[in-house]
Amino acid sequence: MSIGIEYYVLLSMGLFCIGLFGVLTRRNALMFLMSVELMLNAANINLIAFAFYHGNLTGQVFALFTMALAAAEVAVGLGIILVLYRNFRDVDVTVPTTMRW
């Protein structure tokens, strides 16, 4: 038996929207990072689901790439957050607006 592709897409969409909601509403940088992770994972689900659906491995390979990318991104992101905290004594993303121009 197999679950229809549309359910995977719905799951992925749900996960993505949660992540997006987090990005749009949260002010804590750590929460931001987590939300971004959720969105990436939503994409991963899509990749793997469609790979399964089409019966080739390209999507799975790309999912692996994405994971590696996500790991790197978290490393850099945490580094930035640490620096933010060191400079602004806070991890609120609305604080360092002085860096905009």
Next chain:
Amino acid sequence: MEGAFSYAPAIAAFPLVAFVVALTFGKWLPKKGAIPGIAATAGSLLFSLWMLAAVASGEVYHETLYEWTAGAAASEVGTEGIDFTFGILIDPLAALMLVIVSLVAFLVHVFSLGYMNAEGETGLPRYYAGLGLFTFSMLAFVYADNLLMAFIFFELVGLCSYLLIGFWFRTRSAPSAAKKAFLVTRFGDYFFLIGVVAIAATFGTVAFAGDDSFVAAAETAINDGDTLFGFDAQTWVTITGLLVLGGVLGKSAQFPFHTWLPDAMEGPTTVSALIHAATMVAAGVYLVARMFGYYALSPTTLAIIAFVGGFTALFAATMGVVKDDIKQVLAYSTISQYGYMMLGLGVGGYVAGVFHLMNHAFFKALLFLGAGAVIILMHHEQDMWKMGGLKDKAPVTYYTFLAGALALAGIIPFSGFWSKDEILYDAMIVGLEEPVILAAYAMGLAAVFFTGFYTFRMVFLTFHGEPRSEAAEDPHSIGWAVKAPLITLGVLALVAGVANLAPVAKIVGADITFLEHWLDGEYGAVEGLTYSAYGELVAYETGVIGSEQLTVLIAAGLSLLLAFSGAGLAWKLYNVPEPVPYKDRLGTVGDAAEANYYQDEYQVWLANGLTRPVARAADRFDQTVIDGTVNGVSTASLFGSSWMKRLQTGIVTNYAALLVAGFIGLLLVLGLYGGWFL
């Protein structure tokens, strides 16, 4: 005499070497560069005399020495290539002029020993370098064999005049006068250069002489009825001739370009002598004589030359009447005398014009050097009203000056009479047939009276009467270096007229018109550059009153009568122990003459009142409109981006929201175009 001409380049090269030597080593030389200058001009004089002798023995020289550049250029008359070269043309005219120029330059150098060195001037190496370059340029100009070379040295003459008029650069007036001299003559040279370019582009040659000269080409074009640059050949020759004439009017200080010359008196008096007698001012008239064949092709141009000459002669003479500065009087007399030469050439009196050029070189050099001697005597006072009574204290100066004055005034038998009379005679016989020339003649004749008057006013105020200042009571002494040139020139002013006693020849029938034979190529001549060749080209009718002898007598009598009456009036008014100015009695006429008929005013207005405001307006336009547009573009983009950058709030959430909104918007647009919602 065969080999003489191979040394011709040395004539100009000597002063050039003197220029370099004076400029580089002058500081360390005894007399600060005067010795090389004197040696060089003496060398030039000797070589020029040698050339004169060679021409007298029947040889002429026309040789291209150096190719400046050559190239392909299609001309209007069909030739395909053009050569711009430096060459030497020594024909009777050039040989004569070489001697005049090098003689005057030599005497001026000698005189400078007394005038500049003895007076302890500073910057003498610069002075002698300038004189050397001046002499070089003029000599090279004189024997130039083509129009471009003539223009090149014509311009260099202008440079030298700038440097020498501005010799006393620490004053305010000298640099200003130098600038004015250069600018006014440059304005004339602008037309000259157009003329050179036009002639080169029309005929594919700029040579003065020979079968491939532009004169010959122009004659052919006129005979063939060619169309040149959209004009018929005759008109085009007139146009180009007038363009070249622009340079002549500028350098020879003819109306309306005469204004620079009186200002040029700011230079040392020796420089004035050189400029007026033999170099710069003479260059203009010499150029007309040099390319007389070209002007002879165009009666219109000739008539304009004659009319401008006659007008300038009278116009300048009337201004000379009211001047108080001895050098100013001489300056206006120069303008006036060159007007006579132009008149002479313009009526086809080629010999008369050249004759007067020669005589004038001698007596005007004499008068200027005499004035220089007077200035030494007077401890550098130039106002004639502060002089007086120098006659007995400086007899050499007085008698030589008097000889020059008699020549200038045209009193028989001094040289000036013969040449001026010949010009007026030539003008009169043409004028009997041509009304325009008659008007020019009338003005020239009237100028004789004024010439006589101002000349003797100057002599009487300077040398006669009682001393009117302390300087005049106790004049400075003058040395041999001053006296020797004066005496040489004084003798020449007296006897140079023998060269061409045309009236005597006509009346008694003796063959004593040596200069006419000389210029007509009876010794040596370049074909086409002779008096008779020109005579065939000039299209004037001539008339006589009664017989030729009677006409000669009437012409000579009229001019002598006027000269004597002018001189006599001066004698009556000013040859008194305590002369007084009569200028006030002239009223507004006197004021106008004193102010040079407001010629300076309008020309200064053209430069300062018109050009400079226009330039400032252009600058404002440039700063506001053009640069404003450029800066406006940058300001607009800066302003736009200052609004745009507000989108960058610095809050990451906003960016994410924008991203999403953009994505949704894109989806909508794609959807609309893709027809999903239909």
Next chain:
Amino acid sequence: MMIEALLAVALVGALVTFVAPNRIAGKLAFAISLVPAALSLWMFAAFDGSGNALLDGTLAFESQVEWIDLGSYTISWFVGLDGISLPLVVLTTILTSLAIMSSWTPIDNRESQFYGLILFIEANLIGVFAALDFFLWFIFWEAVLIPMYLLIGIWGGPRRKYAAIKFFVYTNVASLLMFGAFIALVLGLGDGVTSFALPEVANAMLNGGPDGLFGLEGTTLASVVFVAMFLGFAVKVPVVPFHTWLPDAHVEAPTPASVLLAGVLLKMGTYALLRFNFTMFPDQVETYAVPIAAIAVISVIYGAMLALAQTDLKRIVAYSSVSSMGYVILGLVAYTQFGIGGATFQMVSHGLISGLMFMAVGVIYNATHTRLVTDMSGMADRMPVAVGILVAGAFGYMGLPLMSGFAAEYFIFFGAFGAGFDYAPLFTALAMFGIVLVAGYLLFALQRAVFGPYRLETDYEVSRAPLHDIAPMFVLLGIIIALGVAPDLIFEMITDAVDPILENGGEL
């Protein structure tokens, strides 16, 4: 390999100078710059090329190596010299050496960087004149801007940032226009060309022209490209009304940068006009001759009028450069041997004379710390030699015969007077009025600044200039007079390269 050697010496020299201590940087850079100068003089003596580089001429010192293959187009390292580019290369190397010597006095901070940049500019300028592949040429063309931007922006006067940015942005935007136009042209030529090599493009242009692109007819495309490239180069030349960056850049730039800017950088614009517009588009030249001639005349007269209104000596020379470059445009559009040859001659001559003028003004500025003619008077009293050279340079600028300026102007006027376009004599006569105006503003400036009684408004003691300030000017003056007396030193070479251009439509 001679050109590569030139480039290598200049580039390596730039790097060496960059790391050298400030103290010796000036002398070191001068010593290094003598190598390209000597090499280029040797090349001048050994020149064996003939004809035009773009039109099947024999190139001297040619080398061509394939560099990048873009599929349907190849880009190659293609350099070589002909009679037009060689004099400009020699001008560049000599002027660089002299400019370096003349900066010993005024440059007193970050010397090693300054001299390094100057050598870097030299390399790129040589590249611009030697490159014969469009891509390669464009790299050099753009690379020139960077060091000049820095030279003005770091060592410049009070408004240096404004001037540097204006210079950079203005010329860069113009380059973009030109670049786009040229790419469009190459695309429009279709299969006719397989590389960016200029001779190939020129050949394709003269044998048929472009097929069309983006729905434009071939001839329309050619006209559009011609106009766009003309505008692009016009900014660089500069031609009125695109000239306003020039006076700002000149006034703010340090003297040696001004020397190179006026001496060589402006010639890039006219050189490119000659190479691209006037070589590849003979038909368009004929069509647009009258408007271009009008622009030339306006540049001459308007530039001179602007110069007349200035009181800053450097601004006067800067505006007079606008005027002088107008003559070059007039000569180019004349499309005769003397016209184009004279224009090229004027590029060299103006490079020498304006370089001399900027140096002389710089020497006076070093002593007085002002350039305003209203602030000084009678400088001839204190600095006789420097002022003597300034006066000589001014007369050179005025086109005094037997100096190179006269030869150049005379050739241009003569070439333009007999040119084929409508009213050519009238345009020429109008442009010639520039010789009166130039005498006017220079003599006015001289009268006020260097003659008259001595007076100086700034608190500096004026003394004679040191020998190393004077020597470069004497060298320039010597070259100027040599070229004026014997223009055939380079004019024969130039006309040899100009003639093939005229066979395609001009009247020889």
